[in-house]
Amino acid sequence: MSLWEKRDDMLVHERDPYNAEPPRAALAGRRTTPPDTFYSRNHGPVPDLDPAAWRLTVDGLVERPLELSLADLRERFGEHEVTATLQCAGNRRAGLAEIRAIPGEDLWGPGATSTARWTGVRLADVLAEAGLRSGAAHIAFTAPDVSLLAHPPQPFGGSITAEKAVRPEVLLAWAMDGRPLPRVHGAPLRVVVPGWIGARSVKWLTRVTARADPSDNYFQATAYRLLPPEADPAEAGPGGITLGPIVVNCDILRPDDGARVPSGPTEVTGYALAGGGRTVARVDVSVDGGGSWTQASLDGGDSPWAWRHWHATLDLPAGEAEITARAWDSAGAVQPESPAHLWNPKGYANTSWARIRLTCA
Numbered sequence: 560m561s562l563w564e565k566r567d568d569m570l571v572h573e574r575d576p577y578n579a580e581p582p583r584a585a586l587a588g589r590r591t592t593p594p595d596t597f598y599s600r601n602h603g604p605v606p607d608l609d610p611a612a613w614r615l616t617v618d619g620l621v622e623r624p625l626e627l628s629l630a631d632l633r634e635r636f637g638e639h640e641v642t643a644t645l646q647c648a649g650n651r652r653a654g655l656a657e658i659r660a661i662p663g664e665d666l667w668g669p670g671a672t673s674t675a676r677w678t679g680v681r682l683a684d685v686l687a688e689a690g691l692r693s694g695a696a697h698i699a700f701t702a703p704d705v706s707l708l709a710h711p712p713q714p715f716g717g718s719i720t721a722e723k724a725v726r727p728e729v730l731l732a733w734a735m736d737g738r739p740l741p742r743v744h745g746a747p748l749r750v751v752v753p754g755w756i757g758a759r760s761v762k763w764l765t766r767v768t769a770r771a772d773p774s775d776n777y778f779q780a781t782a783y784r785l786l787p788p789e790a791d792p793a794e795a796g797p798g799g800i801t802l803g804p805i806v807v808n809c810d811i812l813r814p815d816d817g818a819r820v821p822s823g824p825t826e827v828t829g830y831a832l833a834g835g836g837r838t839v840a841r842v843d844v845s846v847d848g849g850g851s852w853t854q855a856s857l858d859g860g861d862s863p864w865a866w867r868h869w870h871a872t873l874d875l876p877a878g879e880a881e882i883t884a885r886a887w888d889s890a891g892a893v894q895p896e897s898p899a900h901l902w903n904p905k906g907y908a909n910t911s912w913a914r915i916r917l918t919c920a
């Protein structure tokens with residue numbers, strides 16, 4: 560039996576806690592990622608919550624603290640849908656680990672990125688009912704899954720700015736692709752924070768707290784920070800940058816890395832994701848290590864919060880080939896060439912050029 564109703568060919572980094580990504584080809588060409596293919600990232604045991612007994616507490620710097628059942632959420636707030644890509648900050652960590660080892664972290668490929676149509680209520684509407692008090696600058700999320708990876712062990716949590724929290728794309732979601740959230744993806748309710756690192760889309764949500772400061776949860780205050788190369792990853796030392804909005808990134812999905820393909824015209828496809836509130840402006844593909852570039856065609860674009868698939872036809876000579884790709888966003892930012900300049904002790908945010916190696920016969 561496959562774990563957590565996932566397809567059999569998932570690349571399982573860890574069984575417990577369950578951490579797995581789909582193979583590249585399974586993401587290719589699909590606007591949304593079926594739930595059995597969607598990557599899953601967990602820091603502790605997957606909770607089994609009784610939806611009837613479950614309640615969401617809204618507290619902290621609010622005028623009216625709330626305690627809401629699922630029925631309350633459905634009845635008292637309007638239902639909304641957003642097609643959004645989630646991407647783990649550890650996506651493509653394997654490329655950073657080639658530069659220098661990253662002990663204790665899973666070596667994710669490009670598959671810690673998946674897209675779904677999420678249904679739920681706007682966090683903004685729930686916060687409006689509670690009434691944010693002045694000074695409420697951050698909205699913190701807490702879940703019941705206790706992670707032994709945290710020091711000290713504690714439930715998973717994190718926060719986003721109040722400015723982001725009241726934007727219409729941020730949902731408290733109970734459904735994924737029109738079906739109730741699978742347990743491993745956060746049933747009965749999760750936050751979906753489009754454009755921000757996956758860690759802020761807290762699953763099995765039980766508490767929303769308005770605060771003056773960011774969450775002091777381990778996964779906000781210590782982990783998920785871009786540390787200086789020489790820093791100790793166990794410490795929230797100086798110079799660490801808290802990760803929030805995603806930075807423009809892309810990868811190649813087809814052909815697979817290491818594949819043997821016929822020489823001649825070859826279709827190359829992949830995804831690109833802009834993050835923040837930005838959009839993907841262009842994707843370039845090269846067969847000569849960036850000496851010259853071919854512009855890829857972008858597909859989709861109907862949801863500003865979803866990835867763009869792209870494709871280009873390249874003429875591959877016989878022999879070994881390396882294909883690289885880079886995306887530009889609407890702010891003019893482009894992916895850097897080398898992971899060497901991006902290396903950080905926790906291995907986050909590898910946005911360097913995508914690269915695959917092929918043998919062309």
Ligand SMILES: Nc1nc2c(c(=O)[nH]1)N[C@H]1C(S)=C(S)[C@@H](COP(=O)(O)O)O[C@H]1N2
Pocket residue numbers: 597598599600601602603645646647648702703704715716743744745756757758759760761762763
């Ligand atoms: N409660 C809880 N929420 C969580 C996590 C977790 O371990 N516990 N992992 C986070 C991380 S790091 C990511 S990338 C996304 C992954 O969501 P998924 O498993 O639905 O793909 O969930 C986030 N929400």
Ligand SMILES: [Mo]
Pocket residue numbers: 600646647648649756757758
């Ligand atoms: Mo993540």
